[in-house]
Amino acid sequence: MADPIRSASESTSSSGGTPPAALQALRQSIDNIDTALIAMLAERFRCTREVGELKARYGLPAADPAREARQIARLRSLAEGTKLDPDFAEKFLAFIIREVIRHHEAIAREAEVRDTPGGVSAP
Amino acid sequence: MADPIRSASESTSSSGGTPPAALQALRQSIDNIDTALIAMLAERFRCTREVGELKARYGLPAADPAREARQIARLRSLAEGTKLDPDFAEKFLAFIIREVIRHHEAIAREAEVRDTPGGVSAP
Numbered sequence: 411m412a413d414p415i416r417s418a419s420e421s422t423s424s425s426g427g428t429p430p431a432a433l434q435a436l437r438q439s440i441d442n443i444d445t446a447l448i449a450m451l452a453e454r455f456r457c458t459r460e461v462g463e464l465k466a467r468y469g470l471p472a473a474d475p476a477r478e479a480r481q482i483a484r485l486r487s488l489a490e491g492t493k494l495d496p497d498f499a500e501k502f503l504a505f506i507i508r509e510v511i512r513h514h515e516a517i518a519r520e521a522e523v524r525d526t527p528g529g530v531s532a533p
Numbered sequence: 534m535a536d537p538i539r540s541a542s543e544s545t546s547s548s549g550g551t552p553p554a555a556l557q558a559l560r561q562s563i564d565n566i567d568t569a570l571i572a573m574l575a576e577r578f579r580c581t582r583e584v585g586e587l588k589a590r591y592g593l594p595a596a597d598p599a600r601e602a603r604q605i606a607r608l609r610s611l612a613e614g615t616k617l618d619p620d621f622a623e624k625f626l627a628f629i630i631r632e633v634i635r636h637h638e639a640i641a642r643e644a645e646v647r648d649t650p651g652g653v654s655a656p
Binding site for chain 1: 553555556559560562563564566567568569570571572573574575576577578579580581583584587588591600604607608611612615616617618621622624625626628632
């Protein structure tokens with residue numbers, strides 16, 4: 411079996427040479443975190459898809475500025491607690507919400523087509 | 534104690550009226566998922582900060598196109614498995630990497646200032 415400590419010390423011995431084994435270890439952590447992020451994002455879009463369907467059924471607008479303002483304040487506060495840049499947290503939420511609104515508008519359009527008699531197969 | 538099933542059925546009884554309790558339940562799930570996302574992102578930036586410090590020490594460039602190509606392929610494949618739009622997964626990674634490169638460049642600039650004799654306090 412490979413000795414991770416030895417191989418780390420070997421590859422860190424030459425500055426400017428091969429990146430150290432520590433870099434590979436960090437990249438493995440990043441890949442694991444990304445796996446979790448993708449799973450969480452998939453679950454989030456499952457929830458927002460259901461929200462979109464409810465909004466379409468109740469004729470509610472896709473965007474909800476009051477809810478978004480509460481989410482921004484909450485995420486900025488959470489970010490501060492985890493030492494994440496609050497401005498980045500806000501940009502991240504805006505990035506996600508842009509995608510969610512795109513989905514909601516698509517759901518609303520689909521609902522309109524469904525509600526139009528013969529809408530789906532109209533010429 | 535409130536009966537969530539009863540209150541859900543009450544508020545879903547009038548289409549076009551108050552959004553149903555189901556909407557509130559979904560929003561609570563979204564908030565919980567966002568809490569997890571923020572924690573994961575904070576941990577990811579802790580890792581990439583360490584990567585940035587290693588890269589600065591070894592004189593490696595902030596961007597690494599070969600690594601990014603592997604990450605894109607991996608995240609697209611993961612996204613497909615979770616029913617997340619692979620194009621969104623790729624946009625998400627690009628969004629995160631833009632921020633990471635911004636951090637790496639800042640770390641590299643800080644390292645340059647530190648390595649310049651009297652750099653920090655130079656007039």
